[in-house]
Amino acid sequence: MHSSPFTLRQLEYFVAAAELGTITAAAQSCFVSQTAVSLGIAELERVLGVQLLMRQRAKGIALTPAGRRLIRDARALLGEAEQLSARAAEDSAGxxxxxxxxxxxxxxxxxxxxxxxxxxxxxxxxxxxxxxxxxxxxxxxxxxxxxxxxxxxxxxxxxxxxxxxxxxxRPHVLLPTGHSMADQPTVSLVELAREPMVLIDVSPSRENWAAMVNSLGISPQIGIRTRSFELTRCLVSEGFGYAVLLQRPMTTTTYTGSGVVVKEIREDVAPRxxxxxxxxxxxxxxxxxxxxxxxxxxxxxx
The missing domain is CATH 3.40.190.10 (Periplasmic binding protein-like II)
Structure with a gap:
C-alpha cells in the first residue's frame, strides 16, 4: 500500500485559505501560525505539481484553475475523514x-x-x-x-x-357500523364508488388512493376531504361516507364514541x-x- 504524498492537514490549510481569502484568516481558523499554513500549502502544490493559489498583494489570495478543480474533492475528502473519525468514536464509546x-x-x-x-x-x-x-x-x-x-x-x-x-x-375499507355492507366478509371498491367517500387529503395518501382507483378504473364520489386520520374515522362512524385507509388502530371506537367496521377489499390492490x-x-x-x-x-x- 502506497502512502499519500500529501496530508489531510495540508488539505485543511488549502481549503481554509481558499474559503477565507487570506493566509492570516486560515491560520486563525486552523489555530496554527501563518508560516505553518504557507509551508503546508506550498508542500501540497509541490507534490501535486500545480499551483493552487495566487497571492495577490493587498487583495489576499485567489484560486487558480487547478485550485478550483481541486477544492471540491478536497472538501469531500476532509468530510469523509471527519465521518470516519466520528464512526470510530461511536464504535469505541457506543x-x-x-x-x-x-x-x-x-x-x-x-x-x-x-x-x-x-x-x-x-x-x-x-x-x-x-x-x-x-x-x-x-x-x-x-x-x-x-x-x-x-x-x-x-x-x-x-x-x-x-x-x-x-x-x-395493505389498504382496507372503513365503514360505519350500520352500513349495508358491514356484515359482508369483504367489500368491493367498485360497488362503494357510488357512495360518498371521506378522503385524507395529504400527500402521499391522496396519491396512493388515486393510483389505486385508477388501477380499478373507477371514479369515487368525494364527499369530505380532511387532513386528519382520526377525524376521518369520526366522520365515517357518523355516516358521512366510507374511507380507504392503511393504518389499523387497535380499537374500532372513535372519538365521538361511535364505532367503525374494518373490511378487507375484494379487489386485488397492491400493498404500500x-x-x-x-x-x-x-x-x-x-x-x-x-x-x-x-x-x-x-x-x-x-
Whole structure:
C-alpha cells in the first residue's frame, strides 16, 4: 500500500485559505501560525505539481484553475475523514448524541411510540428529535440535513434519498357500523364508488388512493376531504361516507364514541411499502445504520 504524498492537514490549510481569502484568516481558523499554513500549502502544490493559489498583494489570495478543480474533492475528502473519525468514536464509546427522526403524520401514532420506547431503552445515550409532517416537508428536511432518517411511504419521493424497506401496509375499507355492507366478509371498491367517500387529503395518501382507483378504473364520489386520520374515522362512524385507509388502530371506537367496521377489499390492490429514508450524499453513519436495522426488526405490525 502506497502512502499519500500529501496530508489531510495540508488539505485543511488549502481549503481554509481558499474559503477565507487570506493566509492570516486560515491560520486563525486552523489555530496554527501563518508560516505553518504557507509551508503546508506550498508542500501540497509541490507534490501535486500545480499551483493552487495566487497571492495577490493587498487583495489576499485567489484560486487558480487547478485550485478550483481541486477544492471540491478536497472538501469531500476532509468530510469523509471527519465521518470516519466520528464512526470510530461511536464504535469505541457506543451510540450517543442527538438523532433527527422524521415520520409521516398518519404513520407516527402507529409506529413512533413503540419504536421510541424500545430504541431509547437499548440506546439510552441517544436523544431522539422527532418531526411529524407530510412527505414533501420531511423530504426537504432530509435533503437539507435537518433530519437523519425519516419513515415514509415509498411513493413520490425526490431523488437524492436512499431507501430501506421496513414494512408493508395493505389498504382496507372503513365503514360505519350500520352500513349495508358491514356484515359482508369483504367489500368491493367498485360497488362503494357510488357512495360518498371521506378522503385524507395529504400527500402521499391522496396519491396512493388515486393510483389505486385508477388501477380499478373507477371514479369515487368525494364527499369530505380532511387532513386528519382520526377525524376521518369520526366522520365515517357518523355516516358521512366510507374511507380507504392503511393504518389499523387497535380499537374500532372513535372519538365521538361511535364505532367503525374494518373490511378487507375484494379487489386485488397492491400493498404500500413503508421505508426508512436518508440522504444519499450523506454516507450512512453508525447511528443511521443502527436505527434502520433496529426499525426493520422492531416495526409494529399494525
Amino acid at each position: 451510540l450517543s448524541g442527538s438523532f433527527g427522526l422524521g415520520c409521516f403524520t398518519t404513520l407516527s401514532p402507529f409506529i413512533l411510540g413503540s419504536l421510541m420506547i424500545e430504541f431509547t431503552r437499548q440506546f439510552p445515550h441517544v436523544s431522539l428529535d422527532i418531526q411529524e409532517d407530510d412527505q414533501p416537508m420531511l423530504s426537504e428536511a432530509l435533503l437539507a440535513g435537518n433530519l437523519d432518517v425519516a419513515i415514509l411511504y415509498d411513493h413520490l419521493l425526490p431523488d437524492g434519498l436512499d431507501r430501506v424497506p421496513v414494512l408493508e401496509a 411499502r413503508i421505508i426508512a429514508a436518508y440522504p444519499s450524499e450523506l454516507r450512512s453513519t453508525k447511528k443511521i445504520e443502527t436505527f434502520v436495522d433496529f426499525a426493520r426488526a422492531h416495526m409494529p405490525q399494525h
